[in-house]
Amino acid sequence: MTNKYKGRSYKSKTPKLAAGVYVDESAVLVGDIEVEEDSSVWPLVAARGDVNFIKIGKRTNVQDGSVLHLTRSSASNPDGYPLIIGDDVTVGHKVMLHGCQLGNRILVGMGAIVMDNVVVEDDVIIGGGALVPPNKRLESGYLYVGSPVKQARPLNEQEIAFLKTSAQNYVELKDDYLSELD
Ligand SMILES: CC(C)(COP(=O)(O)OP(=O)(O)OC[C@H]1O[C@@H](n2cnc3c(N)ncnc32)[C@H](O)[C@@H]1OP(=O)(O)O)[C@@H](O)C(=O)NCCC(=O)NCCS
Secondary structure (H helix, E strand, C coil): CCCCCCCECECCECCEECCCCEECCCCEEEEEEEECCCCEECCCCEEEEEEEEEEECCCCEECCCCEEECECCECCECCCECEEECCCCEECCCCEEECCEECCCEEECCCCEECCCCEECCCEEECCCCEECCCCEECCCEEEECCCCEEEEECCHHHHHHHHHHHHHHHHHHHHHHHHHC
16 A cells, blocks of 8 residues: 655655555645654645654544644744654544644544643543643543633543544554555
């Protein structure tokens, strides 16, 4: 299965896509972006790795219409805020991720906004439409909802198991899409 997608380069950096990655042809990936094995990027995603970098881990899916960006370095913040997404993460439709760090096995609900310097620990669900303000840390094992987001309740065992299932469902879906390209 071959991924035919070619990202756009910026200042001689071009997106690097690992084996088994699927990127829809309508998505725009620019610059310093790395996508690890078996992840997928769906229609109309805009990801701009220009003034810092974006890293997307393994078996992670970024669903339709999501926007990924970051923050440049400055005198007071020499590293800026890159965008780092871990493994087995589901980024729902029309999510905005900006200069934040997501761990592993996370679901970011549809339309959520996650702002600069937020850290989301492993095994977290962020509800649809949530706003996560800058510099927040979301604790492992909890559901967060609202605008601004609040810790709602601990996740139960089925919900924690579902985080991996959701990622796996998207691995299977992107394999179907990749097979259509061959
Ligand atoms: C957050 C979510 C997981 C909670 O589902 P749930 O188990 O049905 O929620 P609960 O029954 O624990 O709800 C607790 C309360 O939060 C409210 N609530 C549920 N989702 C909410 C959300 N996204 N934002 C704000 N409040 C929410 C419920 O109405 C309920 O309020 P009440 O106690 O006043 O009646 C779900 O609503 C959601 O947003 N899922 C995201 C799905 C998604 O976007 N997937 C990616 C695309 S495939």
